[in-house]
Amino acid sequence: MNPRRVLLKLSGEALAGSGKTGYEEATVKEVARQVKISVDAGVQLGIVIGGGNFWRGRTSNAIDRTKADQIGMLATIMNCIYVSEIFRNTGMETQILTPFECGSMTELFSKDRANQYFKEGKVVFFAGGTGHPYFSTDTGIALRAIEMDADCILLAKAIDGVYDSDPKVNPNAVKFDEISIDEVIEKQLGVIDLTASIMCMENKMPLVIFSLNEKDGIANAMQGKINGTIVTA
Numbered sequence: 001m002n003p004r005r006v007l008l009k010l011s012g013e014a015l016a017g018s019g020k021t022g023y024e025e026a027t028v029k030e031v032a033r034q035v036k037i038s039v040d041a042g043v044q045l046g047i048v049i050g051g052g053n054f055w056r057g058r059t060s061n062a063i064d065r066t067k068a069d070q071i072g073m074l075a076t077i078m079n080c081i082y083v084s085e086i087f088r089n090t091g092m093e094t095q096i097l098t099p100f101e102c103g104s105m106t107e108l109f110s111k112d113r114a115n116q117y118f119k120e121g122k123v124v125f126f127a128g129g130t131g132h133p134y135f136s137t138d139t140g141i142a143l144r145a146i147e148m149d150a151d152c153i154l155l156a157k158a159i160d161g162v163y164d165s166d167p168k169v170n171p172n173a174v175k176f177d178e179i180s181i182d183e184v185i186e187k188q189l190g191v192i193d194l195t196a197s198i199m200c201m202e203n204k205m206p207l208v209i210f211s212l213n214e215k216d217g218i219a220n221a222m223q224g225k226i227n228g229t230i231v232t233a
Helices: 012-019 025-040 065-089 111-119 137-147 181-186 194-202 217-222
Strands: 005-010 044-049 094-098 123-126 152-157 178-180 207-211 229-232
Touching: 005 012, 005 137, 005 217, 012 025, 012 065, 025 044, 025 065, 025 217, 044 065, 044 111, 044 137, 065 094, 065 123, 094 111, 111 123, 123 137, 137 152, 137 194, 152 217, 178 181, 181 194, 181 229, 207 217
Parallel strands: 005 044, 005 152, 044 123, 094 123, 152 207, 178 229
Antiparallel strands: 207 229
């Protein structure tokens, strides 16, 4: 697997590093360093970032679910603005697209607009999720990857692949080098949420799960050197 157009999913928590909330600049700069290697080599890259370093969804019944999800959408936009600026500081060109108007801070998403930015060699950030409540950033990246005819989705996680059970609970958990999305759904392995899993299955969109903490993990995955799990579709 040596993709030319990929969508990379980063967790908001990963951006926070040891701080748990907000940003750890050194962590984001390291992500930028790894990404730049492949972008300079001509890989077209789209990025989706979660909002967990600021907001983890509705934590109180005093907040309506729709409003809670809207807060989460705004958290992803803040993250994309920050990471986009760090990327620019390392010499990359970027553009942030959102599914709804966000003043002059972003541009409204369209497939044609995103394709044009890819052709210009820009890293395209897809912020704001799907623009609708009740959908996670997992669903957001599945939707954008399918729309943009990406070769695959790369998921940088705290864990180094897909296991048959939780390795934190079961020391004998077995890691899969390769597994089908059908098996992921059937065995409820929770790689991504069910809605996103079904979208990937129906649209033949493969995924790669690898550890963000592995040295050069992002750079290796973007160059097709997989040390995690390939989820076939």
